[in-house]
Amino acid sequence: MNNNTIKKISNIKQLELMANTIRKDLLLSLMEAKSGHSAGPLGMADIFTALYFNILNHNPKNPLWEKRDYLVLSNGHICPVLYATMANAGYFPKKELLTLRKLGTRLQGHPHREALPGLETTSGPLGSGLSQASGMAYALKLDKKPNLVFCLTSDGEHEEGNTWEAILFAAKNQLNNLIVIIDRNYIQIDGDTENIMPLNPLDKKYQSFNWNVVKINGNNMKEIIAALKKSQKNKNKPLVIIANTTPGKGVSFMENDYLWHGKPPTKEQGDIAIAELCKIESKLKGKNCKLCNLANEQCACIEQR
C-alpha cells in the first residue's frame, strides 16, 4: 500500500491557477458529454481545489487509505467539478474526463461509489448526503478516530426535509468532526431560491439548530483556505460554512444565470468560455498563456486541444 499523501499546494495563486484548470477541464468534459450541469461546478471549483490540494488528508494512489478525510458530495449533480478535481489530483487520467456520462464510463452522470475509487457515496437525489456524512462522523467519533468528514451540499437541497433531520441529528451528537459546506449560489433549476422557497436567513437557522456558522466568499481562495483551516479545530458543535458562490464563475455569460444550472455549453459556447478562462490564467500568471495569444478574440489554445 502506498501511503504517500498528495503534495499540498499552499500558494494561493497556485491554487487559483489549479481552480482555473479544473474549470477548463470540467467544461471540456461537459462539451463532450453534451449533457450535464455547468453553473454549480464552475461556482464550486475554488472550494474543490482548496479541499483536494490543500485541506484534505487523502491519497489518490490509495483511495481507501484509512487515515483519509472523507468528502461526501451530497448534491451529486455538480460531479463534473468533482471528477475534474480528482483527475487533476491524480485519481485517474485526465483524458478519462471525456468519458463523462457515456456508456461504460466510471464517471456516471451522478456519482456512483462503486464505479470509481475515491468516491465515498452514491449521490444525486438531493437531501440525503448530510445524513450519510453524519453517520460517518458518528462512527468515527465512536471509534475515536481523528479523520474529518466534509459534506458538500447545495442551498436548494435545504428544501428537503431529510437535510433538516440530519441537521438536528448532527447537533444532538455534537459532531465537531463534521464540516458542512453549502454552495450558496441562490439558483436552482426553476430560478432564484428565494422565490422558489425562501431559505434566508440560512445562517440564523443553523445557529438556532446549535451549529457553528461561518460565512465566506466561496470564490475567494484566501477566505476559503482560512475558513477550512480553522474548521479543523472546531469544537463541541458541527460546523457549517455558508459559501457564497457565483454560479457559472469564470464564464461571463454563465455567471448568475439560473438557466445554466442544468445544461452544458455547445461547442461554440464552450470555446468562448475556455477562451475567457485562458485570459484569467494569463492574468494570474502575469504573462500570456503559453498556448494563447491574448491579442486575439479567440484563444489559440482551443485549436490545439
Next chain:
Amino acid sequence: MTTSLTNLKNLNKQLSLNFNQEKVPTRNGYGDALVELGKKNKNIMVLCADLSESTRVEKFAKTYPSQFVEIGVAEQNLVTVASGLAAMGKIPFASSYACFCPGRCWEQIRTTICYNNQNVKIIGAHAGISVGPDGATHQMLEDIALMRSLPNMIVVVPADYNQTLRATNALAAHKGPAYMRFARDKTPQLTTKKTPFKIGEAQVLKGGSDICLIGAGPIIYECLEAASLLQEKNINAMVINCHTIKPLDHKTILDAAKKCQKIITVEEAQIAGGLGGVITEYLSEIYPVPIKRIGVRDHFGESGEPAQLLHKFGFSAQHIMDEATKMVGKKA
C-alpha cells in the same frame, strides 16, 4: 384447532418442528438475537426512530448504549445515517414500523443503501393486516413489493419467534442490504432451536402431492391448519414456508409445481409484487401451473381485532382449505 396439527402426516422430520409451544411475537426473536449479537460483535449497531419498545430493541439499547442510536421520528434520516455508519464498517439495523420504514424512505434506501451497496439491515415491524386496531395507516401491506424490486436487496419474512432469531443472525452475517418484516401480534411457534435456517432456502414443512400451499410469515401456521383440514378430506397438501422472498428458492418452488401441479400462495400483504407475485412471475416463465394468490387484493385494511381482520380478509385456515378444495375439485 392447534391439536389437529399433531395428526399431520408427511411432516418434514429434518426440520424438528414442534406445535406445542406458546405464542410469541416474531419481533421478540429480533430483540433477543440482537442482544446476543451485540455482545459478540461491537460493529453491530441498532438505530431506532422513536419505537424502541415496540420494535423490541430496548434491551439492546440498555445493554449496549454506545451501539444504539436514537434518531427520533425521522425515517429518512434513520436509513441514511445507517448508510453512513455502514460506510465506516458498522453493521446497522435500522428499525421502525414497516409503514414508515421502508414506507416513508424508499428512495433513500434505493440510492444510499441499495445502489450504494451498503451493509444496512432494514427492519419493518408491525407489517400485515393483523396489526389490528391501529387501522390501515399502520398495517403495512406494500413493503415486500417495495423492497423486492430493489437490486442488491434481499427480503426475509420469518415465520415465528425462533425463525426470526435465526434470521436476525443470518442477516448480520450476510454482507449487503437486507429487509426483514415482522408481525405485531403473538403468533404460534412451529420451528425450534434445532430447525435449520438459511437465507434463500425455502422449507418444505409437509410433503404432499395434490396441491401446494406456499406461505411467508406467521400466516404459514394457517396453511398448516388448512393442510390438516384437507387431510380429513383425503387431500394431501404440500406446505412450503417461503421465508425468503428474495432470492427465491427456485428449485424448491419448481419441484413443488411439478409434483403438485396446483399452488396457493398466502401472505399478509398485497398480492401485487409480494410472495404471490414472485411465485407467479417465476413459474409463468418456466413451468406454468394454476395458482391462487391469497392476500390483500388492491385494498387497504381497517381497524379491528387481528383475528377478525384475518377472517374478513380471507386468511383463515378454513378459507385456504375452501380455495384448495375448489382447485383440486376442478381437476377431479
